[in-house]
Amino acid sequence: MPETIKLDIVTADRLVYSEDVDAIVAPGIEGELGILPHHTTLMTMLQAGELRVRKAGEETAMAISGGFLEVRPDRVVVLADSAEREAEIDLARAEEAKRRAQERLRHPAPGIDMARAEAALHRSVARLKVAEKRRRRRLGA
Amino acid sequence: MADIRQIKRRIKGAQSVAKITRAMEMIATSKMRRAQERGLAGRPYTEKIHQVIADLAATLSETEAVTHPLLQRRPINKIAIVLITPDRGLCGGLIGNINRLTNSFIQEKNIPTSLICVGRKGLDYMRRYGRDIRAEFTWMGDRPGFLDTLPISRIILDDYTNGTIDAVYVAYSRFVSVLAQKPVVEEILPVEPPASSAGLKTDFLYEPDAKSVLSGLLPRFVEIQIYHAILEAIASEQSARMVAMRNATENAGELIDDLTLMYNKARQESITKELLDITGGVEAMSR
Numbered sequence: 389m390p391e392t393i394k395l396d397i398v399t400a401d402r403l404v405y406s407e408d409v410d411a412i413v414a415p416g417i418e419g420e421l422g423i424l425p426h427h428t429t430l431m432t433m434l435q436a437g438e439l440r441v442r443k444a445g446e447e448t449a450m451a452i453s454g455g456f457l458e459v460r461p462d463r464v465v466v467l468a469d470s471a472e473r474e475a476e477i478d479l480a481r482a483e484e485a486k487r488r489a490q491e492r493l494r495h496p497a498p499g500i501d502m503a504r505a506e507a508a509l510h511r512s513v514a515r516l517k518v519a520e521k522r523r524r525r526r527l528g529a
Numbered sequence: 530m531a532d533i534r535q536i537k538r539r540i541k542g543a544q545s546v547a548k549i550t551r552a553m554e555m556i557a558t559s560k561m562r563r564a565q566e567r568g569l570a571g572r573p574y575t576e577k578i579h580q581v582i583a584d585l586a587a588t589l590s591e592t593e594a595v596t597h598p599l600l601q602r603r604p605i606n607k608i609a610i611v612l613i614t615p616d617r618g619l620c621g622g623l624i625g626n627i628n629r630l631t632n633s634f635i636q637e638k639n640i641p642t643s644l645i646c647v648g649r650k651g652l653d654y655m656r657r658y659g660r661d662i663r664a665e666f667t668w669m670g671d672r673p674g675f676l677d678t679l680p681i682s683r684i685i686l687d688d689y690t691n692g693t694i695d696a697v698y699v700a701y702s703r704f705v706s707v708l709a710q711k712p713v714v715e716e717i718l719p720v721e722p723p724a725s726s727a728g729l730k731t732d733f734l735y736e737p738d739a740k741s742v743l744s745g746l747l748p749r750f751v752e753i754q755i756y757h758a759i760l761e762a763i764a765s766e767q768s769a770r771m772v773a774m775r776n777a778t779e780n781a782g783e784l785i786d787d788l789t790l791m792y793n794k795a796r797q798e799s800i801t802k803e804l805l806d807i808t809g810g811v812e813a814m815s816r
Binding site: 396398399400401402403416417418421428429430431432433456458460465467 | 746
């Protein structure tokens with residue numbers, strides 16, 4: 389039997405995911421990182437992006453918008469600012485958020501926080517990416 | 530003799546009050562249940578962030594930990610209190626308790642204090658006492674999301690970081706049980722790192738480095754504490770209201786019983802009097 393690793397993904401509002409998985413690919417602050425069982429203990433910040441989980445040959449994707457990831461000897465803990473499973477993503481809303489963020493970045497107006505607009509853009513892009521992948525897979529099937 | 534019609538009107542009045550209080554009790558019950566659920570849903574995150582910070586604090590050397598601004602204890606010249614109260618009344622002694630406790634806390638400390646009032650009842654009270662109010666957040670609703678509470682944390686984190694205030698407390702009603710809520714004032718800044726439970730002394734690999742991770746985590750920790758205090762305050766408010774309204778409904782029921790007895794007595798009396806009048810009249814005619 390292949391080895392697995394326990395993964396908990398939590399946000400301030402709820403426990404999003406808690407299962408034994410084969411592998412995790414997370415958007416670390418210094419680039420994507422893959423985590424397999426017996427990974428060394430690690431603590432990293434995460435950036436907005438796509439977090440992929442492989443379990444029994446099936447891959448699940450989640451859009452997360454920043455947070456922290458801790459690899460402990462017994463488990464992996466993801467403290468996400470927000471996390472959505474692919475099925476939960478509202479495509480229209482994400483699209484709209486992306487458009488709005490781009491607009492703000494193009495025409496910087498006083499009173500608009502550029503860092504926040506940029507973060508919003510990253511978040512919406514991450515959501516779209518996850519949602520897009522699911523759609524393509526459904527069409528292909 | 531009491532006027533029959535007047536008694537009848539009072540019965541009707543008590544009945545409609547009972548109807549309203551019963552409805553309010555039921556609403557408070559369901560809102561309380563929801564608030565409790567939300568509190569429970571956020572618990573995994575709180576547990577995990579405690580654990581992560583404990584791990585981090587254990588691995589960081591003393592000096593590194595102490596130099597972080599949010600952990601540093603400095604001489605206290607000014608403090609801030611986040612006062613969390615309901616927006617609405619009709620919840621028994623809850624509001625009075627938390628306001629009085631906070632006020633005497635301020636008097637005891639005797640240090641310049643600014644207040645961040647969440648909820649109208651605390652705001653009104655502190656205004657009457659002429660306290661320095663730094664910010665107010667009213668009508669946040671019965672189920673604020675984590676994002677809704679971030680502006681509150683932002684203010685205290687900013688004020689603390691730029692040295693305007695040297696310590697931050699949060700005052701709220703802790704939810705002990707449906708029948709008991711306890712007003713408390715707790716210190717949240719500077720952060721007291723939780724003690725590491727499992728002596729996990731392994732060396733962690735940090736990305737980008739330990740300091741940045743700590744700088745990212747600590748504000749989160751404060752934000753989550755504020756969020757939780759607000760959720761607990763809401764659960765307390767709703768359960769206090771539920772109990773208060775149940776008592777009100779019972780009292781109205783007793784009042785209705787008393788009035789009904791009075792009404793029946795008065796009715797009987799008037800019938801007896803009418804009968805006496807009639808028999809008196811008949812006798813007079815038969816003479």
